[in-house]
Amino acid sequence: MNYNRILITGGAGFIGSHLTDYLLEKGYTVRILDNLHPQIHLNSEPPKYLNPKAELIVGDVTKRSDWQRALVNINAVVHLAAAVGVGQSMYQIERYVRDNCLGTALFLDILANEKHSIKKMLVASSMTAYGEGMYACPKCKLKQQPGIRDVNNLKQNIWEPLCHKCKTQLKPIPTPETTPLTSPSVYSITKKAQEELFLAIGKAYQIPSVALRLFNAFGTRQSLSNPYCGVAAIFLSRVKNNQPPLLNEDGLQTRDFVHVRDIARAITLCLENEQANYEVFNVGSGIPVPIVELARVCLTLYNSSIQPEITGKFRSFDIRHCFADISKLKRLGWQPAISFAQGMQEIYEWSKTEVAVDLVQKAMQELNNRQLQG
Ligand code: UD1
Secondary structure, three states: OOOOEEEEEOOOOHHHHHHHHHHHHOOOEEEEEEOOOOOOOHHHOOOOOOOOOOEEEEOOOOOHHHHHHHHOOOOEEEEOOOOOOOOHHHOOHHHHHHHHHHHHHHHHHHHHHOOOOOOEEEEEEEHHHHOOOOEEOOOOOOEEOOOOOOHHHHHOOOOOOEOOOOOOEOEEOOEOOOOOOOOOOHHHHHHHHHHHHHHHHHHHHOOOEEEEEEOEEEOOOOOOOOOOOOHHHHHHHHHHOOOOOEEOOOOOOEEEEEEHHHHHHHHHHHHHOHHHOOEEEEEOOOOEEEHHHHHHHHHHHOOOOOOOEEOOOOEOOOOOOOOEOOHHHHHOOOOOOOOHHHHHHHHHHHHOOOOOOOOHHHHHHHHHHOOOEO
């Protein structure tokens, strides 16, 4: 084992806690730096699932002194701490840029200017950094990455991106890492910045660095009371509260859901494998799932007779489709092991005893107030 003392920022969160469990199981020593943000952790208390074998430092990545405390005797860092709501990032711009960009900058500044023992560093980027994924035109065959959709089209319920040459409706195809990052939201811009900062400083100072573009993570421990988080937890929370899932657009937009334990394995592989150094990898299932299908699965699991509600509303910065080409990470020996159906069954069993406060209307109202939702 090249690196045995790992710092996981955001280790008390959804992805970080699963990674903590996995690394501890494999014999690593894990320290967590986490600010226990109240949007995720009720009353800012450590979650009950937190592994007692991990050392927890309650602190903030936007404070240099917290980084300094957390980095003592550490030889690898997995930087997951971030503000993660795409919609919320469009009006809490200062917070998102501070938490995600300044948080990353402080760590890298310590590497550049202070004594340290860091030998490897990984950062969680996001599929949202791409903007729209890759598409092909069924008529003129042109492969292309359309830009963010025209609001005038969205207002006329034209949801699918159109070929920039012949205006035919495009078909999504797998998105490889070479696709340009067109980053349509503040959140996605901060993710793009984080990965570029990690790679640039890593290369300049010869500290192996890796950026992982995570697709839509799902699994247990995702907050069911955070309306700014991913759609799987939001729909489960709605259904558990006997409310219909509210589907934007026509519900046929797709996302690539990747199980959180598959993500933990992918991060660990990239930590351990030197061939990952200075590279960027997609971490997805490679399978697009329509949002309406996700809603139906949630309703079926809860044995509910409620129907999903198709609102026809849209968020101007949302993408329509993006699913991962995972061949690059597969070549390192990883592949997803937990299917969407298995993962949803597991998250359902877990959700039965979890508190789920449905705050989705409030989150939508905040977007409406700012004309960010049509
Ligand atoms: C999500 C995460 C982002 C993460 C990215 C990749 C959020 C808000 N987004 O982005 O942090 O980096 O995956 O892993 O955490 N929708 C509805 N009804 C709802 C909520 C959402 O129809 O109640 C729709 C949205 O309009 C969108 C789709 O579901 O079309 C996915 O939304 P969401 O999970 O919020 O955001 P992503 O852009 O996929």
